[in-house]
Amino acid sequence: MDLTHINEQGRAKMVDVSGKDETLREAVACGNVYMKRETLDRIHQGTIKKGDVLAVAQVAGVMAAKKTSDIIPMCHPIMISGCDISFSLDFDRNRVEITATVRNTGQTGVEMEALTAVSAAGLTIYDMCKAIDREMIVSDVMLMKKSGGKSGDFVREHK
Numbered sequence: 001m002d003l004t005h006i007n008e009q010g011r012a013k014m015v016d017v018s019g020k021d022e023t024l025r026e027a028v029a030c031g032n033v034y035m036k037r038e039t040l041d042r043i044h045q046g047t048i049k050k051g052d053v054l055a056v057a058q059v060a061g062v063m064a065a066k067k068t069s070d071i072i073p074m075c076h077p078i079m080i081s082g083c084d085i086s087f088s089l090d091f092d093r094n095r096v097e098i099t100a101t102v103r104n105t106g107q108t109g110v111e112m113e114a115l116t117a118v119s120a121a122g123l124t125i126y127d128m129c130k131a132i133d134r135e136m137i138v139s140d141v142m143l144m145k146k147s148g149g150k151s152g153d154f155v156r157e158h159k
Helices: 037-045 053-066 111-129
Strands: 023-034 082-090 095-106 137-147
Touching: 023 111, 037 082, 037 095, 037 111, 053 082, 053 095, 053 111, 082 111, 095 111, 111 137
Parallel strands: none
Antiparallel strands: 023 095, 023 137, 082 095
16 A cells, blocks of 8 residues: 555655545544533533633534544645534433534545644533533544545444
8 A cells, every 4th residue: 555645755645636536525523522510510601710611612623523624644734615513401410412524525525624623622621611620531533424526425323
């Protein structure tokens, strides 16, 4: 198997996608922020002193998706056509579940943008709640599915 991000000298390079066709691409990623029950209750009630945790985390996730190539060295700067972040409060497991869906029409996929969106949203939740819960865990960030492009579709079988 050839390593596409390595040049003839064995050094990292950005893959040339100029020969690829533009296709509709979509990626869905998810992740969790585990926390104390009190923290989850306060997010739900809207009583975190820094403000509306999920609203701010949603904006952070969208902003991160748009800036992915600024922080992941070999990512192409791309024009995303859509990004949606959703949250689910899981009171049985004391966690916030985060899902990011990113779309574009282009020559390269949006998997990294979706993963970065989830990560930034999770870190924002941590930042906004750390005064009351420093034991939160941002984890389980993973690609759930992707479509479009030469490599075709991917769907994770188990979460």
